[in-house]
Amino acid sequence: MSRYKKSLEIYATQVNDALRETLYQTFSRRSQEELNPEIKLLSAVMGYSLLDAGKRIRGALVLEFGRLSGASRTGAMALACAVEMIHAYSLIHDDLPCMDDDDFRRGKLSCHKAFGEANALLAGDALLTLAFETAAESGLPPERVAAAISALAKAAGAVGMVGGQMMDLNDSGKSSTKERLEDLYRRKTGAMLRVSAALGCIAGGASPQLLQMADEYTQAYGLAFQISDDILDVTGNQQTLGKPVGSDEKNHKTTYVTLLGLEGAAKECERLVEKAKNSIEPVPDHDFLWWLADMILRRDH
Numbered sequence: 001m002s003r004y005k006k007s008l009e010i011y012a013t014q015v016n017d018a019l020r021e022t023l024y025q026t027f028s029r030r031s032q033e034e035l036n037p038e039i040k041l042l043s044a045v046m047g048y049s050l051l052d053a054g055k056r057i058r059g060a061l062v063l064e065f066g067r068l069s070g071a072s073r074t075g076a077m078a079l080a081c082a083v084e085m086i087h088a089y090s091l092i093h094d095d096l097p098c099m100d101d102d103d104f105r106r107g108k109l110s111c112h113k114a115f116g117e118a119n120a121l122l123a124g125d126a127l128l129t130l131a132f133e134t135a136a137e138s139g140l141p142p143e144r145v146a147a148a149i150s151a152l153a154k155a156a157g158a159v160g161m162v163g164g165q166m167m168d169l170n171d172s173g174k175s176s177t178k179e180r181l182e183d184l185y186r187r188k189t190g191a192m193l194r195v196s197a198a199l200g201c202i203a204g205g206a207s208p209q210l211l212q213m214a215d216e217y218t219q220a221y222g223l224a225f226q227i228s229d230d231i232l233d234v235t236g237n238q239q240t241l242g243k244p245v246g247s248d249e250k251n252h253k254t255t256y257v258t259l260l261g262l263e264g265a266a267k268e269c270e271r272l273v274e275k276a277k278n279s280i281e282p283v284p285d286h287d288f289l290w291w292l293a294d295m296i297l298r299r300d301h
Contacts, residue, residue: 004291008060015059015084016052018077022134023047045115045123046130050088053106057292058083058196064288065200065214072203078138079148079199085131086156087192090165092124099169128156140203148202155195164188168253176254182223189229190222216279217289224272224296230255231265232299273297 027043059080066076095102095110096117103113112120135149154160164187171184197214200206206214234257256265276293280286 002291004288007288008055008057008292011060011063012054012056014063014077015056015080018081019084020047020051022078022081022130023050026130026133041115041119042123042126045111045119046127048114049092049105049111049123050085050127053088054084056080056084058087058192060292061193061196061218062200062203065197065206065210066203067200068283068285069201069204069206069210071200071205072140075138075140075144076200076203078134078140079152079203080196082131082135082138082148082152083192083196083199085127085134086152086161089124089127089131090156090161090192092120092127094165096120099165138203144202144205148199151195151198151202155191160187160191160195161189164191172253174254176259178256178259181254181256181259185223185226186219189226190219193222193225194218210283213280213283217276217293220272220276220279221293221296224269224276224293227256227265227269227272228296228299230257231262231269233257234262236300270297 023043023046027039062080062083063076066073066079091105092111094100095105096112103110105111108114110120111123114120115123131152132149135152136145138145138148140148156162164184167180167184168188171180176184194215197218198211201211201214233255256268259265260268273293273296277290280289283289
């Protein structure tokens, strides 16, 4: 195992532990009168999709850029948890029948398949709002808390992830252009990756130069990551991916594979990975971020 893969696993373990503790504290500090059976069920549904799941790349980006900018560990971790909560909420909603209608996620039943549509919807809502509560209580200086919450809201909201999801729904079954698809991906997937790096920088009070390089890195990284998803939807298998393959074709979606073919999509992915690496090269101790970009080309899930 490479040292960088081990670093990612350590980040993932740390984020998982912090998420578990945050969820526990959220409910344990409430009075017993508040913890009626419905609230206890809500806690379980939230935990089902949030805890011990995924590679925690978004959280790792927060922590790595926080490390590079000298952020306090506690403050950066709170923002990493907030990002992962929003990501988990988005996956719950993305899988719903009114959206992508997927039965499996991360190797197990989708949240709505395990707990019902209404419970899944509410768990997603609760994770979204808990993310901002967690960011607000990060212990960072007030001006950094305000900047982090503002950046997170913009990335997750109407001109970011949610707007991208709406574009995706509208484009289903329609032909699209490369420019339109790139715009969709930069919103739906890229916005939350970009804000992850930005939050790490905000937590540490990074220089404008580092913030700019972090943004350029994650812009290219996010688009490459989504193109690799397009490729894996054709070449992957459900057991490895932990979710159904062929869903893009089933939903008649335009992807980089349908526009450029497998070979063309792979070349575009490689170009973007190199762009990401070049953008961060001036930063000392950038090796982990280089490895993280290269990992996109070796993904099987």
